[in-house]
Amino acid sequence: MIQAAFLREYDFSEIHTAAPYNQIYPAVDHPDTGVFGDVDLGAFASRRIVISKAVKENYTMALERDLYVGGPIRYKE
Amino acid sequence: MPCAFIDKEAPELFDLLTAIFGYRLKLAEIGITDLFVYKLVDYCTARGLTNVFVYHAKQEAVYGADLDLFVQQATGKYLWFALQAKVMNFMGVYKDLRIRKKNPQQWEKLKDNEAKHRNKAFYLFYNGDYPSPSRLPAPVGTDCRGVPALKDYGYGIVERLHIETHFSGGASRAKFTDFYPYKMDALRKLICCDFDDPGGVFTRI
Numbered sequence: 711m712i713q714a715a716f717l718r719e720y721d722f723s724e725i726h727t728a729a730p731y732n733q734i735y736p737a738v739d740h741p742d743t744g745v746f747g748d749v750d751l752g753a754f755a756s757r758r759i760v761i762s763k764a765v766k767e768n769y770t771m772a773l774e775r776d777l778y779v780g781g782p783i784r785y786k787e
Numbered sequence: 788m789p790c791a792f793i794d795k796e797a798p799e800l801f802d803l804l805t806a807i808f809g810y811r812l813k814l815a816e817i818g819i820t821d822l823f824v825y826k827l828v829d830y831c832t833a834r835g836l837t838n839v840f841v842y843h844a845k846q847e848a849v850y851g852a853d854l855d856l857f858v859q860q861a862t863g864k865y866l867w868f869a870l871q872a873k874v875m876n877f878m879g880v881y882k883d884l885r886i887r888k889k890n891p892q893q894w895e896k897l898k899d900n901e902a903k904h905r906n907k908a909f910y911l912f913y914n915g916d917y918p919s920p921s922r923l924p925a926p927v928g929t930d931c932r933g934v935p936a937l938k939d940y941g942y943g944i945v946e947r948l949h950i951e952t953h954f955s956g957g958a959s960r961a962k963f964t965d966f967y968p969y970k971m972d973a974l975r976k977l978i979c980c981d982f983d984d985p986g987g988v989f990t991r992i
């Protein structure tokens with residue numbers, strides 16, 4: 711079965727969000743204040759984890775494009 | 788690094804559940820998810836990591852999935868993985884994963900969420916070994932770091948589509964070996980691999 715889905719690439723500012731979430735880590739003095747992104751984005755799960763990784767310096771792919779999932783992510787069947 | 792975290796935690800959960808299953812006992816899914824979040828926060832705090840953020844909902848009851856995982860890719864942008872957690876029992880069955888009388892089904896809600904937010908949904912399975920002695924086959928799947936060990940499947944992921952296909956095919960329940968070893972990956976794949984790594988998360992056009 712072929713699955714097709716276009717994934718959106720999010721900016722950090724969009725997912726660093728206030729209500730309906732409290733920031734647990736890093737600990738903040740006032741979790742309901744501060745600089746936040748789109749507070750309506752994805753109020754879906756009860757917990758949210760954001761992991762940043764080192765950006766590859768030699769990365770050349772254009773940033774403005776859709777990612778396409780052309781099928782199940784399995785590689786061996 | 789979160790990658791080192793999951794390398795440590797997945798075998799620990801696998802061993803814990805295996806030990807619990809040895810007594811024919813069980814562990815609640817919500818407790819494992821909370822423990823995972825606690826351990827991640829504790830790990831990051833001890834190391835002063837600045838590349839991880841953890842949020843907790845103010846009102847848990849209104850949410851559809853258990854965990855939203857945003858992982859930065861080589862572009863600097865983030866992909867969104869919606870994770871729905873389920874825990875195995877001592878028979879290797881995910882008892883809480885079944886067709887409900889009331890529609891829409893959970894995997895259909897996740898599918899709607901994929902379309903709305905253009906994210907990717909997975910079932911996050913908490914696994915141990917059963918029965919004793921183990922008769923589970925060796926892992927065959929691979930990711931950007933090679934073939935995971937069986938214990939790396941303490942946190943296993945299966946695409947929403949595979950779950951939907953499983954139940955639309957007439958299945959009434961789901962067990963570990965319905966998906967492992969061919970349709971289940973280790974969670975490390977989402978955390979440690981980029982979508983365009985060889986053996987990474989996605990194909991791309």
